[in-house]
Amino acid sequence: MDKDTTIFGIHSIIEAIKSDKTIDKVFIQKGLRGELFHELEKLLRAKGINSSYVPVEKLNRLSKGGNHQGAAAQISPIEFHNIDDLVMASLESDRMPLFLLLDQISDVRNFGAIVRTAECTGVSGIIIQKKGGAPINGDTIKTSAGAIFKIPICKVDHIKDAVFHMQSSGIKVIAATEKADDYLYDLSFKEPCAIIMGSEGKGINPSVLKVVDEKAKLPILGDIASLNVSVACGAFLYEVMRQRL
Known part of the structure; x- marks a missing residue:
């Protein structure tokens, strides 16, 4: 994943989705729980955004040492057409x-x-x-x-x-x-x-x-x-x- 097309943290991802950013895929740590996690899941289903549950080790690699808080998302670098x-x-x-x-x-x-x-x-x-x-x-x-x-x-x-x-x-x-x-x-x-x-x-x-x-x-x-x-x-x-x- 590239730093310029990747965001980390559930809060950041939720705000990106609410701001109508084009999200390609969201990676979520297996076993993650909590109110924010459920809000993210609900948003992903409502918007039809691709997601997958991954081991924490994968998120550690994707974030390259960043504080991912159990979630990472890839933002599309292009705008899609109708x-x-x-x-x-x-x-x-x-x-x-x-x-x-x-x-x-x-x-x-x-x-x-x-x-x-x-x-x-x-x-x-x-x-x-x-x-x-x-x-x-x-x-x-x-x-x-x-x-x-x-x-x-x-x-x-x-x-x-x-x-x-x-x-x-x-x-x-x-x-x-x-x-x-x-x-x-x-x-x-x-x-x-x-x-x-x-x-x-x-x-x-x-x-x-x-x-x-x-x-x-x-x-x-x-x-x-x-x-x-x-x-x-x-x-x-x-x-x-x-x-x-």
């Missing part, structure tokens, strides 16, 4: 809409690399879930080469919410998955579209796969069955760019 406004602005712009939906990408370096490629390929915006994904921290910023500050990012309760939003706005939703029959190169990306990339371990949630418009896979000739998600994402985005140029 998905309604972003989709509307994209549809009204001169550029063909292209969105990226990330279904719980958990590694910050993968996330940062995807953001960097997305910015280079003209992606209109990136949609992530409020819970389960990689936090936006110093490693994300570094791996993205600063692209995290240049591309709009939205948070939704569930990726399916974003899928339905895209579809109702006339945007085709394509899942990048090895469970597809079609190769990436068989599809047309010359209309407004959104590409879903799944998590490193589980891929795209089966419930999400059921509601997409199309599925596509990359050809694999080697013995290893899949590519790193950021590499696969780059292949998809550059095929979109190739078709649209």
